[in-house]
Amino acid sequence: MKNITEVKRAFAKLPERVTAAQIAEATGRAHIHNWVKDPSFPDGEKDHGGRTIYRDRDDVWEWYADQPFARPNRSGPRDLEAKVASAQPTQVLLDTSELADLLDLTRRAVNKYTERYPASEAQDPFPSADADGKRSWSQVRAWFLRKNDPIPAADEGGARDWADVRGWLLKRAADGSEPVDGRVYLDELGLTVGQRDVVERARLARAADTSVPMEWLAEVLHLEEPGQAEWLAELLDLMDTGHVALRPQAPATGEASRRLGLTALAREFGFNKETIKHYARAYTPEKVDDPFPAKDDRSTRDVAEVRDWLVRNRKLRPAEPEGAAADA
Structure with a gap:
């Protein structure tokens, strides 16, 4: 070209x-x-x-x-890793055209990755599209960022040094943990891009017959709520089967259907976890007429319901729906 x-x-x-x-x-x-x-x-x-x-x-x-x-200033494949690392999409699922626009690539260039790294041949295939032709941005991001950063090599006996593997797993764990414009980007699994990067690397390590302790993985991902470690184990088992749909539930179509666990919920509204825990304990149906929204059997709460409750109870300013907590 x-x-x-x-x-x-x-x-x-x-x-x-x-x-x-x-x-x-x-x-x-x-x-x-x-x-x-x-x-x-x-x-x-x-x-x-x-x-x-x-x-x-x-x-x-x-x-x-x-x-x-x-375009003369088009970054091209040589600068792709930097482009991927700095990209800030507003959507969690992107089709081929949206990925191409985000990364300054052609549609053909994106399609080339699916052709060169198919699930039927590659040990680390390019993320598959769902039934609507969309891919998880955080999954695609993780793939590009480890493309030239393979899992540490095994020794002659086929074993890998855990210290090396651990460092590789956590290489980008902190990515996306800081708010941008008052908000932390969370993907379709309710994870930051850094957390998803760790999950995807753990999946690849398992595929390479390298054990990743589930308790350790849940801890470094800050999945501390009841049932979250089990959810993580189920997720990785599902990934191991090569399913296209890696979500534990249907993808959210809008804020009304978004549900998040304690850590992600606190991050969503700019609170710490202890504040959310306090609201859940102090504002119960037995104590008040307007209780804090209940969690489901997966320990998640509806984002829209929580936002409305926070605004009604003057814990969040209506004019600042993206983050800052109001003076209680």
């Missing part, structure tokens, strides 16, 4: 009406099949009833120069 300056020079040498083959050669591609399917790509006309389609050279150049992949 040529850079934008090289393509501009090549177009300057082309005739006013160009064929698909000439466009491909000028841009350094084998073909332009995908481009001609794009509704925004310039239309062409057949010459005197023939089969060859000709397009206006200047229209094609204008279209090409306007594409994200043609």
Whole structure:
């Protein structure tokens, strides 16, 4: 693929009406099949009833120069790791186009990863898409960041040094733990990108026959509520089977359906865990008319219900729904 300056020079040498083959050669591609399917790509006309389609050279150049992949400052694959590490999407699930836009890649480049690292062949395959063609951003992020950071090598007996494995597992554990614009990004599992990175590395370690103690893993992930360690074990077992849907429940479609455990809930509203625990103990149905929202059998609470309760009880300012706690 040529850079934008090289393509501009090549177009300057082309005739006013160009064929698909000439466009491909000028841009350094084998073909332009995908481009001609794009509704925004310039239309062409057949010459005197023939089969060859000709397009206006200047229209094609204008279209090409306007594409994200043609930008002079496009980071490209060489800077991809830095781009991935700093990306701040607002969604937890992204389709191919959204991933491409977020990382300054083409759709084709994203699809190449699925072709080169399929689940049927690769030990660490590119994350699969769900039924809607979307992938977990935190899972994709973790994959890119460990692509050039493999699990520590085993010794001659096939064993790995636990100290080395531990350091590798926790390499990015702190990522995403600090609020951005007053909010911590949590994925479809209610995990930060750093926590998800640890989970994904643990999954890969298990696939490589390296044991990761579940109690230790739950502890470093701060999954301290009753049932959370069991949930983590179930999650990793599900991952081991290669299922596409790695979520323990249906993905949230909006805040009304989001449920979070104690740690994630406290993070969501800018409180510490002890404050949430205090509200749960002090505002019970036996004591008040407006009790704190109850947790379910997975120790999670509805985010929207908790937010409404906090606002009603003057624990959170209505004008600041993204974080800061009000003076109680």
